[in-house]
Amino acid sequence: MGNPMKIRAAVKDGVTEVKILMQHNMETGLRKEADGKLVPAWYITDVTAQHQGRTVLEAQLGISISKNPYLVFGFKGGAAGEKITVSWVDNTGDKRSDVAEITA
């Protein structure tokens, strides 16, 4: 199981802004160790964000996304106390899901 994410969600003027910071190495598979061996590719391929069970964002990521990926998006609606669930899957099949509460 992957390491915990940091999710912040705040509602303002009818729009909930969600900021997600994920812990992941995001290895490209193109980088070589000092001994010349390739470090195997290891990166998040899919991210999904849900608000109270409804999908509000879906993402597919590639190897060009930075280590410890950061995403910001917003959606209409959302109220303080409601839940945002973010899930990711990586290319090795590892996955992680975290929940955050929307703040005002």
Added chain:
Amino acid sequence: MNSEMNLERRKVLKVGGGVGLLALFASIGLVSPAMAEVDRKAFSAKSMDEALSAMGVIIPEKTDAIKLSVPEIAENGAVVPVSVETTLAKVEQISFFVDKNPNVLAAHFYLPAGTEGMITTRVKMGQTANVIALVKADGKFYKASREVKVTAGGCGG
């Protein structure tokens, strides 16, 4: 369709080997064509042309309605902040590309109805290159592009 099902579906796809199952899901209405994921092939594309054709994009139109924010200079290519905000209506998808990276497509986002036409993320850049944002809105593709000067590449050790 909820996302757990989506994650499940992708897992199934990995195991089941793909396109056939996706087509099956689509045929029984589990995957709407609009929501169908970009073929993973687009992520291995080595050029913009290759990536756009893998994504089924013909010629994206240029527009002033997309604001692409990138730094003019990135102190380190390992983290280059990229941000898109658009006033276009009915935004369905937003994708980011780095035209000189080994694989040009960096990320692809689906925005269900109600999600704002705004995405911020961070990409790696091996060298000075163009960051391109592709927006699909109301069935049409639009793009914006900006150069980022990279003082230290972010793909090496």
Added chain:
Amino acid sequence: MNTSNVKKIILVLALATSYAAVAGEVSDSDKIAQYREMISDGNPADFDEMRGEELWKTASGPKNATLQQCDLGKGAGVVKGAYAELPRYFKDTQKVQDLESRLLTCMTTLQGIPEEEITARPFSSDTKQSDISSLATYVVGQSKNVKMNVLVKNPKEKEAYEIGKRMFSYRAGPYDFACSTCHATSHVRIRMQDLPNFFDKKDAQSAYTSWPAYRVSQGLTRSFQWRLNDCYRQQRFPEPKFASEATIALTMFLAVSANGADYAGPGLKR
């Protein structure tokens, strides 16, 4: 970064572009400042802070104790604001200690962990994180927005400050380098970035209060001791011993030069 920040950046970009059209060009320093502003939110050092907090509160070592009774100078267990007053003199050890040397004291005395075991991994690497480094990240995070107030009162504190000040300008090594070779003049550069001048109050404050920091080029959170060691490496000096009197003294001089500013770390850097 929130929507308003995004808008601010877009505005800055727009202004920068129009300014460029009128004046010819925007300075590289301004462009770098813009980059730093754009990456300032969403700091992966948060994860190191979380890890450090967990370590602080988890019983471990031969004595199976937590660090919650560790006295960082403001009384046993007080973490809030402690870093903004370090280094300082500690009666129990009769020494001036910086954060890392004080953590070492707490880990050895409260938890009974042998010093060699802790100092064997003073810094994080790609494959293995350093406990003492994560603990330091946690502690500094608890001084965010607290005004730097490092006192030079006790004779030992005065001595450490004077030694640190001299060390800062001490030229040696194969290149005849000192810290001051790079950090005592305004607007000098090695690469693209202006180097902080520690004799300029503002420079010293912004440099000191932004460490420890997550280095995007390394994908790791780096401690202040690591930063000093990196300076010594670039000067081609031998690597300082972890938590040595020398680096504590140098830290004392640098911390005092930042007094009056709000501590702003952990930072996020190139």
